[in-house]
Amino acid sequence: MQVIENSKVKETLYLEKLENGLTVMVIPKKGMKKKYMIWGTNYGSNENVFIVPGENTKTEVPNGVAHFLEHKLFEQENGTNSLDTLTALGVDANAFTTNDMTAYLFGCTDNFYPAMDELMNYVQNPYFTDENVEKEKGIIGQEIMMYDDSPDWKVYLNAMQILYHNHPVKIDVVGTIDSISKIDKEILYKCYHTFYNLSNMAIVVCGDFEPEKMLEEIKKRLKENKVEGNIQTFYPEEPDTIVKEKIEQKMEVSRPMYTIGIKVKPTDNPEEMVRRDIAIQILLELLVGKSSRLYKELYNEGIVFGGIGANYEFSENYAHVLISGQSNEPEKVYSRVKEEINRQKQEGISETDFQRIKKKLYGEYVKDYDDVESIANMFLANYFMGINSFDYLSQIDTIDVEYLTQVLNDVFKEEKMVISIVKN
Amino acid sequence: MNYTKKEIKKGIKLHILNTDKFKTNLVAVFLTTKLERETVTANALISAVLRRGSNTLKTQEEISKQLEELYGASFDCGIDKTGDNQVLKFYIETVNDSFLPQTNENILKKAIENILDIILNPLIEDNGFKKEYVEQEKNNMKQRIQGRVDNKRRYALDRCIEEMYQGKPFGLYRFGYVEDLKDINKKNLYERYKQLIEQCKIDIFVSGNVNEELVNIITENQNITNLQEREPIYNQESEKNTVKQGEKIETMDVMQGKLVVGLDVNSQSEDEKYNVMIYNTILGGSANSKIFQNVREKANLAYEASSRYFKYKDNIFINCGIEISNYEKALNLIKEQLEDMKNGDFTEEEVENAKKAIISSIKTIDDEQDTSITYYFGQEMSGNQKSVDEYIERIGKVTKDDVEQVAHKVEINTIYFLRN
Numbered sequence: 001m002q003v004i005e006n007s008k009v010k011e012t013l014y015l016e017k018l019e020n021g022l023t024v025m026v027i028p029k030k031g032m033k034k035k036y037m038i039w040g041t042n043y044g045s046n047e048n049v050f051i052v053p054g055e056n057t058k059t060e061v062p063n064g065v066a067h068f069l070e071h072k073l074f075e076q077e078n079g080t081n082s083l084d085t086l087t088a089l090g091v092d093a094n095a096f097t098t099n100d101m102t103a104y105l106f107g108c109t110d111n112f113y114p115a116m117d118e119l120m121n122y123v124q125n126p127y128f129t130d131e132n133v134e135k136e137k138g139i140i141g142q143e144i145m146m147y148d149d150s151p152d153w154k155v156y157l158n159a160m161q162i163l164y165h166n167h168p169v170k171i172d173v174v175g176t177i178d179s180i181s182k183i184d185k186e187i188l189y190k191c192y193h194t195f196y197n198l199s200n201m202a203i204v205v206c207g208d209f210e211p212e213k214m215l216e217e218i219k220k221r222l223k224e225n226k227v228e229g230n231i232q233t234f235y236p237e238e239p240d241t242i243v244k245e246k247i248e249q250k251m252e253v254s255r256p257m258y259t260i261g262i263k264v265k266p267t268d269n270p271e272e273m274v275r276r277d278i279a280i281q282i283l284l285e286l287l288v289g290k291s292s293r294l295y296k297e298l299y300n301e302g303i304v305f306g307g308i309g310a311n312y313e314f315s316e317n318y319a320h321v322l323i324s325g326q327s328n329e330p331e332k333v334y335s336r337v338k339e340e341i342n343r344q345k346q347e348g349i350s351e352t353d354f355q356r357i358k359k360k361l362y363g364e365y366v367k368d369y370d371d372v373e374s375i376a377n378m379f380l381a382n383y384f385m386g387i388n389s390f391d392y393l394s395q396i397d398t399i400d401v402e403y404l405t406q407v408l409n410d411v412f413k414e415e416k417m418v419i420s421i422v423k424n
Numbered sequence: 425m426n427y428t429k430k431e432i433k434k435g436i437k438l439h440i441l442n443t444d445k446f447k448t449n450l451v452a453v454f455l456t457t458k459l460e461r462e463t464v465t466a467n468a469l470i471s472a473v474l475r476r477g478s479n480t481l482k483t484q485e486e487i488s489k490q491l492e493e494l495y496g497a498s499f500d501c502g503i504d505k506t507g508d509n510q511v512l513k514f515y516i517e518t519v520n521d522s523f524l525p526q527t528n529e530n531i532l533k534k535a536i537e538n539i540l541d542i543i544l545n546p547l548i549e550d551n552g553f554k555k556e557y558v559e560q561e562k563n564n565m566k567q568r569i570q571g572r573v574d575n576k577r578r579y580a581l582d583r584c585i586e587e588m589y590q591g592k593p594f595g596l597y598r599f600g601y602v603e604d605l606k607d608i609n610k611k612n613l614y615e616r617y618k619q620l621i622e623q624c625k626i627d628i629f630v631s632g633n634v635n636e637e638l639v640n641i642i643t644e645n646q647n648i649t650n651l652q653e654r655e656p657i658y659n660q661e662s663e664k665n666t667v668k669q670g671e672k673i674e675t676m677d678v679m680q681g682k683l684v685v686g687l688d689v690n691s692q693s694e695d696e697k698y699n700v701m702i703y704n705t706i707l708g709g710s711a712n713s714k715i716f717q718n719v720r721e722k723a724n725l726a727y728e729a730s731s732r733y734f735k736y737k738d739n740i741f742i743n744c745g746i747e748i749s750n751y752e753k754a755l756n757l758i759k760e761q762l763e764d765m766k767n768g769d770f771t772e773e774e775v776e777n778a779k780k781a782i783i784s785s786i787k788t789i790d791d792e793q794d795t796s797i798t799y800y801f802g803q804e805m806s807g808n809q810k811s812v813d814e815y816i817e818r819i820g821k822v823t824k825d826d827v828e829q830v831a832h833k834v835e836i837n838t839i840y841f842l843r844n
Contacts, residue, residue, distance in 0.1 A: 009447065009523060031445050034791045081721070087711045088773075090780025109787040110780070138724030145680040146727055146745045149576045252677035254570040291488035299484070300556075305564040326571070356492045363495030363519045370446050371792065 001026075001211055006390040009369045013379070013390065014211035020225040021199025023383065024218055026211040027375055035112045035207030036372040039123055040103035042202075042384040043195035045173040046235070046315075052194050053228035062182040063168070064140075064175015065191050067097040068133075071140060072188060073104070073122060075132050082122035091115040099169050100315050101384055107373055112207075113217070120221040126192050128185035137180055144174050151253045151422045152324075159259040159322065159420035162243045166236035169318045198225040204380045206372040235317055240265060241415075248421045256423035258330035260337060263416040264312075264319035270386035274395045277312055278361065279407040280321060282399065284310040285357045286349065287340055287412075288323060294340040303329050303336075315385060321411065334419045341412045349401050349408070358396065365392050425790045427800060432628075432643050435654035437804070440639065441631035441796050447523050449532045449632030450793040453543055454801060455512040456625040456658045459593040464510060465600025466608055466616045468503050469558075469565050471512045473613065475501055476557040477547045481538070490538060495519050497535050499542075506805055507662035507736035508593040514543055515794075520633060532632065533641055544621065544647035552610035553617070562605045569599050573676065576842065577728075580682035581741060583674065584840035588666045588686045593659070594737055625656035627804060631793040660807065662736050664690075669838040681751060682842040685742040685758055689733075690833040694808055695818075697735055702822045703830040704733040704740055705778035706770050707761060712777060714761040714770070715742060723757060725750050736806075740834070748843045755839065765831040768824070775824050783816050 001014040001024075014026040045067060049060045073095070074082040086093035091108035093115070104123050106115050147153045157172055164170040174180075205214050242263055267273055288295055288308045298304040309324045327333050368389075369375055382389045425443040432438050457467060481487045491497045497518040504511045516539040518531045547554050572579050582597065589595030628642060642648060666688055689700050708715035708731025719729040731742040746754045764770070789799050789812055803809060810818065 032791055034788045083711045084717075087781065088777040090777065090784045092781075092784070093711075107788075109784045135724055139720060139727050142680065142725070142745060142747070143727035145747075146577075148679040149745075151574055253574050254572070255567060257574075289488075291485055291492060296483075296485050300560065302560060302563055305567050326567075326574075356489060359494075360492040360496035363497070363524075366447050366495075366519045366523045367517070370448060 001215060004388065004390065006393060008393045009366055011369055013388070016215055018198070018219070020222065021197065021227045022222065022225070023202040024215055025202065025204045025379055025383065026209060026214050027204070027206045027379065028209050028211060029207055029372055029375070032208055032372055033109045034107055034372050035109070035205075035209070036105065036107040036376050037116060037119065037203065037205045038103050038105040038376050038380055039119060039203045040101050040201065040380045040384070041195050042100070042200050043102055043191075044098050044100040045171065045175075046099045046168040047195065047233050048168055049234040050194060051232040052190065053231060058234065059190065061187050061191060062175065063171050063179040064173070065183055065187060066102050067174050068136065068140065068180060068183050069188050069191055070095045070097045070102050070104075071136050072128055072133065073126055075127055076122060076125070077127040082118055085118050086115055089115050089118070093119070097173055099173060101381065103380065116217065117221065120218070123196070124223045126189065128188045130185060133183065133185050133188065140174060140180055141177055144172075144177060147172070147174065151251045151257050154249060154251060155257045155259045155324065155420050155422040156322070158247045158249055158422070159261040159418060162245070162247045162418045162420065163261045163263045163320055164318070165239055165243055167238045167318050168235065194231055197228050198222070199227050200231065202380060202383050204376040204383075206376040238318070242418050245418050246421075247418070248423065250424065251422050253422060253424060255326055255328050256330045256421050257324070257326050258333060259322055259324040259420045260334055261418045261420070262321040262412060263418075264314070264321060264411050266314060266317055266319040268316040271391070271395070273314060273385060274387055274391045275399065275403070276407060276411075277314065278392065278396050278399055279404050280312040280411060281361060282354065282357050283404060283408055283412070284312070284321070284323070285360065286353055287344060288337065289357070291356075294336060298333065298336060303327055303332055330419065330421045338414055338417065341408075341414070345408060349404050351401055354401055354404065358399070362396055365396070425796065432648060433651065433653045435656040436626040436648070436651060437628070438639065438642060439627060439629045439797075439800055439804070440634050441629065441793070441800070442634045443631065443790070444633050445791075446632060446793060447520050448517050448793065449520060449535070449630070450515065450517045450797065451532075451536055451539055452629040452797050453514045453539060454627045454629075455543075455620065456506070456509050456627070456656070456805070457620055457623070458657060458659055459505060459508050459510045459596050461596060463616065464596050464598070465565075465604035466613055467510050467512060467620060468599045469561055469605075469608060469613060470617050470620065471501050471503060471514075472561040472565060473553050473557050474542055474546055475499070476561065477554065478541045479545045479547050480541050482547055487538075487542070494531050494534055495524055497531065497538075499539065503598045505594065505596075505598050508659040509805070510598065514539055532638065536630070536638075536642060537645065540645050540647040544651070546617070548614065549610075552614045555610045558608070558610045558613055562608060565599060566602050566605055569597065569602050572597070576676070576678055576682055577743065577745065580684050580840060580842040581743065583672075583842070584684040584686045584741065584838055587669045587672050587840060588739070588838045590667050590669075592665045592667070594665075622652060623654055623657045625658050626651070627801060629797045629800070631797060664738065666739070666837050671839045673841045673843065675844060676842055678842060678844050680745045681748040683744045683746055683751065683754055684840040685755075685836060686838040686840065687740040687742070688835050688837045689738045689740060689830065690835065691738050691830075694806060696830070697738065698818050699822050699826040699830050700733060700738070700740075701782055701819070702775060702778045703765065703827045703834075704731055705781055706774050706827065707731050707740070707765060708742055709733070710778070710781055712774070714764060715744075715758065718761060719744055719754060719757050723753070725754050725757070739837070751841060751843070759836075762831075762834065762836070765834070766828070768828045770824075770827070772824050775822065775827060779819055779822060782819050786812060786816050786819070
C-alpha cells in the first residue's frame with residue numbers, strides 16, 4: 001500500500017488502488033475502541049444525464065434516483081433488510097446521499113467483521129422489485145415533507161434556485177413527490193450498474209487496524225468486477241451569471257431567515273480547490289466571523305443574534321459561498337455584507353488579523369483528526385474530488401495576504417451575489 | 425482513560441478525565457441550580473451576559489480574538505434541563521500543545537484561565553452588569569425563546585413535555601419566558617448572579633492530558649479560591665410528578681403532522697432504569713424496533729419513527745412525522761406496539777440485540793470527550809457511581825422477563841399532535 005504520513009497531526013494514510021478499480025484507504029487510530037467503515041460511490045443527485053459505458057446514447061433519469069437507490073440497496077432477496085441485520089449486530093449503520101456522492105457506513109466496537117460481511121454484501125447485491133420500489137415512495141414522500149417543514153432547508157434551497165440557471169445542484173437531493181413517482185426498478189438497476197462499478201468507488205476504514213490485513217479482508221469480500229470505461233456524465237450549460245438577486249418565501253418562522261449566496265467559478269484543479277477553500281474560509285472569518293468588525297456592529301445594533309454561518313461548497317463543476325442566519329432585517333445584513341466586502345477590498349487585508357485567523361483555522365484542521373467517523377468521511381469526500389485531506393495542513397502555510405487579496409477580488413463579486421429570505 | 429474526582433471545596437468538585445488519546449483538551453464548567461419559575465429566565469440570561477465580556481476581556485471581540493490566538497480554542501455555552509435542575513454549561517476546547525507549531529505556549533492553561541474568568545469574574549459597572557450587554561441579551565433571549573417554533577419537531581416534543589409537566593419544574597422552558605424579561609435589569613440580574621454563584625453546585629471537568637501542575641492551576645486559580653464553601657441548592661432527587669393530560673391537538677402552518685406520545689414508565693428504582701433502556705430500544709430505539717418496523721417499514725406512514733428514554737424523569741417519548749390524515753392510523757399502530765410489549769410479544773433475540781446496541785454505545789463513551797463528560801456528570805447527578813464496566817455488566821443481565829415487567833408499568837400520559 002502507498003503510505004502517506006503527516007507529521008503535523010501524526011497520522012498515516014494507507015492507500016491502495018486495486019486492479020478491479022476499487023480504491024481502499026485505511027487510517028489506523030491506535031487506542032480507539034470505535035471502528036468505522038464507509039463505502040462510497042462517486043455518484044450523487046447531480047448525475048442525472050450520462051452515457052452508460054458501452055452504449056452510444058445519453059440516458060436521462062428523474063431527480064432523486066441516487067437517494068432512492070440508497071434507500072433501496074438495503075433490501076435483500078431473501079426478504080431481510082440489511083439495516084435490520086446490521087442493527088441486530090449492535091452496530092450503528094447508516095447511509096447518506098449528497099449532490100456529489102452516496103455512501104454506506106457503519107460504526108461499532110464489536111462485531112466489526114460480521115458487519116463488514118453484511119455491508120459489503122448488500123452494496124454488491126441489489127434487489128429491486130416493483131413492490132419494494134412502490135412502498136419506498138411513501139417513506140421518501142414523508143422525508144420530503146419533513147424537509148418542507150424545515151425553514152432553514154427551504155431558505156438554502158431557494159438560494160440555490162436563484163444562483164443557478166440549470167445546474168442540478170439547485171435540485172433537492174431527495175427529488176420531489178412528482179419526480180420520485182417516475183422511478184421504477186429498471187431505472188434503479190441501470191443507475192446501479194453504471195455508477196456502482198468498483199472503479200467508481202472507494203472504501204475508507206478508520207480505527208485500531210493493521211492496514212495490510214484490512215486490505216486483505218476487503219479483497220476477500222469483493223465480487224468479481226469488470227472494469228468499465230469512463231462514465232460520461234453531462235451537466236447542462238451553466239452561465240456565470242445569477243438568475244436573479246432576490247427570492248422570498250412565506251413560512252411560519254419566529255423571525256426572518258436569510259441565506260446570502262455568492263456564485264463562484266469552479267476549478268477542477270485539486271490543488272487550487274484546496275488553496276481556494278482555505279482562502280475563502282479565512283476571508284469569511286475576516287468578513288463576518290466572531291471577531292470581525294461587521295459582526296460586532298450588527299450584533300450591537302441588534303440586527304443579528306447568535307452567529308452568522310458561513311461556508312464554501314464546491315465540486316469540479318459548481319462552487320458557491322453561503323452566508324446565513326436569522327435577522328429582523330435581512331436586507332440590511334445583505335447590504336452591510338456587501339459594504340464590508342468593498343471596504344476589505346479598498347483597505348486591504350490586515351496581516352495581524354490574517355495571522356490570527358490562520359492560527360484558528362490550523363487548530364480546527366487538527367481537531368478534525370480525533371473522531372474515526374469524521375476522519376473517514378472527510379477522506380472519502382475529498383478523495384472523490386482528487387484531494388488528499390492532509391493537503392489542507394500543508395497548503396495552509398502557502399496562503400499569504402497577496403493570495404487572499406486575489407481570491408477576495410475574484411470570488412466576492414457584487415454581481416454574483418443573491419439573497420434568499422424565508423419569513424412570515 | 426482514568427477518571428478521578430476531588431472536592432475543591434464543599435459543593436465544588438473537580439473531575440479529571442486523564443487520557444492521551446485525543447488531539448484536544450476539553451474543559452467544562454457546569455453550574456447546577458433548581459429549575460424554578462422565578463429564576464429560570466434570569467439564569468438563562470446570566471449565561472448570555474457572561475459571554476459578552478469579563479473584567480479582563482471586556483468585549484466579545486476581545487474574547488473571540490483571544491480564542492483565535494489560542495489556535496481556535498472554541499468556547500461554547502448552553503442551558504440544559506437535567507431532571508428538575510437547570511444547568512448552565514460552559515465549554516472550552518483547545519488543541520494539545522504537541523500538535524502545534526510552537527510548543528512554548530501552554531494553551532490549556534490559558535484556556536482554563538479564560539473560561540474561569542468569563543464565568544467568575546464578570547464585567548461589573550456600578551454594582552451591576554454592563555447595562556448595554558444586559559439590554560442586548562434581553563432582546564436576543566426574547567428572539568431565542570420566540571424561535572422555538574422554527575424547529576417544528578423539537579417544538580412538538582417540548583410542547584408535549586410542557587403538557588405532561590404543567591405547573592411542575594420539568595415543564596419549564598429551559599430559556600425561560602418573554603414576559604419575565606421586562607423586569608430584569610443590570611442590578612437585579614447581578615444580584616441573582618451573586619446568589620447563583622454562592623449557592624449552586626459547581627462541577628469542573630477537564631478531559632485530556634492532565635498533570636498535577638494543571639490541577640494546581642485550577643485549584644489555586646484566584647477565581648476559584650474566592651468562591652465560598654456551600655451546601656449546594658439543587659434537586660438531588662427528581663420527583664415523579666407528571667400531570668395526567670390525555671390528548672392535545674394544536675395547529676400551526678405545517679405540511680406534515682408531528683405526533684409525540686409521552687409515556688410514564690413508573691420505574692420503582694434507579695436500578696430498574698437499566699431494564700427500561702432495553703425496553704425502549706426494542707420499542708422505538710433502533711431500526712429494528714417495533715415502531716420503526718411497523719409504522720415506517722410495514723405501513724409506510726413515516727420517515728421518522730422512533731422513541732427516546734428520558735432517564736432522569738423516567739419518561740419515554742415516541743416521535744413520528746406523518747401525513748395529517750394518518751393520525752388515527754399511526755396512533756393505533758403505536759398503541760398496538762405498546763400492547764405487544766405488554767404481552768411479551770418480542771423475542772429473546774431482540775433483547776440480546778438491544779443489549780448489544782447499548783453496550784456498544786457505552787464502550788465508545790471513552791472515545792469522545794464531551795460524551796465522557798456528560799456520562800460522568802450524569803453519574804454525579806444521579807448519585808450513582810457505576811463505572812463503565814459495571815454499567816456494561818448490568819445491561820448484560822437484563823432478561824426478557826425484566827423487559828416485560830417494564831412493559832406492564834408503562835402508561836400513556838399525553839398524546840400531542842401538531843397539525844395544520
